[in-house]
Amino acid sequence: MKHDTQPRRYDGLQDFLTTLEKRGRLKRITRPVALKHEITEIHRRVLQKGGPVLYFEQPVNDRGDISPIPLVANLFGTRERIEWGFGLKSGEIGKLAALLSALKSPHPPASFREAMGSLPLLRSALSLGSKTQSHAPSQAIIWRGEEADLNRLPVQWCWPGEPAPLVTWPLVITRDHYNPNDINVGIYRMQVLDGHRLIMRWLSQRGGAKHFRSWKAAGKDMPVTIAIGADPATILSAVMPLPEGMSELDFAGVLNGQKTRIASGVTQPLPVPANAEIVLEGSVSATEEADEGPYGDHTGYFNAVERFPVVTLSAITMRKKPVYLSTYTGRPPDEPSVLGEAMNELFIPLVKQQFSEVTDIYLPPEACSYRAIVIAIDKRYPGQARRVMMGLWSMLSQFNMTKLIIVVDGDINVRDWKDVIWALSTRFDAARDTMMIENTPIDYLDFASPKAGLGGKLGLDATTKIGTETDREWGETLKMSPDVSQRIDNVWQELGLD
Known part of the structure; x- marks a missing residue:
């Protein structure tokens, strides 16, 4: 239409x-x-x-x-x-x-x-x-x-x-x-x-x-x-x-x-x-x-x-x-969660004003109104992911309620859980890349928190580690060369594989 x-x-x-x-x-x-x-x-x-x-x-x-x-x-x-x-x-x-x-x-x-x-x-x-x-x-x-x-x-x-x-x-x-x-x-x-x-x-x-x-x-x-x-x-x-x-x-x-x-x-x-x-x-x-x-x-x-x-x-x-x-509220999807997902794009330029390295941000609607965020950054220096986490938690009133932030590199699609879980599985170390904060403001409707309105926050750094963040040589991401991809694009229809 x-x-x-x-x-x-x-x-x-x-x-x-x-x-x-x-x-x-x-x-x-x-x-x-x-x-x-x-x-x-x-x-x-x-x-x-x-x-x-x-x-x-x-x-x-x-x-x-x-x-x-x-x-x-x-x-x-x-x-x-x-x-x-x-x-x-x-x-x-x-x-x-x-x-x-x-x-x-x-x-x-x-x-x-x-x-x-x-x-x-x-x-x-x-x-x-x-x-x-x-x-x-x-x-x-x-x-x-x-x-x-x-x-x-x-x-x-x-x-x-x-x-x-x-x-x-x-x-x-x-x-x-x-x-x-x-x-x-x-x-x-x-x-x-x-x-x-x-x-x-x-x-x-x-x-x-x-x-x-x-x-x-x-x-x-x-x-x-x-x-x-x-x-x-x-x-x-x-x-x-x-x-x-x-x-x-x-x-x-x-x-x-x-x-x-x-x-x-x-x-x-x-x-x-x-x-x-x-x-x-x-x-x-x-x-x-x-x-x-x-x-x-x-x-x-x-x-x-x-x-x-x-x-x-x-x-x-x-x-x-x-x-x-009228409307109703319940476990997502409901009307407020649809609104929240659409509003996601409104946060991107606001966050970029504060953090120029941010390339994308996603608030999954299943996470009950801002409780989890996946954010992609153009990483340039050690500790950058943690800086962004701490900044987000204090930047907007909506993000005060966020209890989980996952930071990934710009090559990861923040809206694709398969991409995010791959980054967590290959770029995240539990002892080194976990940041936990106790006794912070939290949604008082969150029954998982030990006290009403007060709970913990968790940050997971699933970015590539650079400089002093690691003593090991970091692996190189697999990817096909552009000329091979172009040659196959040119003959793809002939192969009849669609």
Whole structure:
């Protein structure tokens, strides 16, 4: 198909869904399907086969009622749809990586030619920011007080053994108590406690949790707005490794080529995407907490029950005919792991800025969100692999959670396990080439670590040893001479061996 030859921007989620349906990438499910477990199982099977977006027209809650609001799942279940959501052609996510790298570390042009080449970046910078819209589609319907009832929404119940339905694709918008311009958009799952309360589960290092601590220190509840479903650029901006201090709402304007349209919350002093499908407004209690979980997580296990702050709703707003965006998390492949693998290319230029010797980097999706990295380098001096390992662990917040780094030479394909295991088997000595660090920050969901949030990291140097790294003469890699390869290429068709 040639549909992806014309990338475009999308005014909202439903605009994106219409395009996907025209391109044969969306499947409508017309029969009633239970929100409790059945949608997860259908989604899981379709995602594993690289299948389409799923549009459930009649989601059924656990009371047997059919919701008038359709549910959409598997939105970003393929790399193709992720790139289209970014407004890119298929295979062009590398262009976004270059833009992100330049925005993170801009430099003045060295020549007129370079200045002309930087014009797209200048236009992107001018798109940063937001524009307030008075009559937002996301506020066409407003429910306040008792009307703002979560039971009116088709909230998914993902796995057997979970205690309650779970909001899985929320764009949680918060701001710092002392700096109103410090606004963050994060994705944090939320357990439904009752019709008007949810539990906000976030990791302590995330932006929303950081903002919450500032409000809690002041002894005040924190205002929050939560968008469920928005234009794809806004959704994807919330999962990107953006430069420190850059707002996700602002960066969505870069992706869309225009300032992000926002509206002011009807009950909370925070922005909301003007084109959102559904918006929850409320406050995060500075004092009230509740037990959250257990829930199925990206590790493939149920997480432990822990206490997190409670959100009390003050309003629900929505479009006239909204859709509800949902997903599930589980052992890869799931939708977050597909997103993570596509985002892999965004890290390459960021890492190369810090380490010019890096030639490639791969975060295997099976490694549950950044827990393992394979990195290739152009090796030039002894100890170089260890330097890169230590640098990566401290470079990005995502890499703080990485507990295994394998460093290989540039002749190894980091995406091919056969190549990596060959390098480990022939260029790695367990006593000399292992680096182990204890008591470092780790994903607290990792049950393998001896303490929650604190564990060990392992680095394996599978590079060719040079200089003082070895006293032995290193073997020469086998390879055919170029002239013989060319001669065989020339006669290959005649041999009839295909």
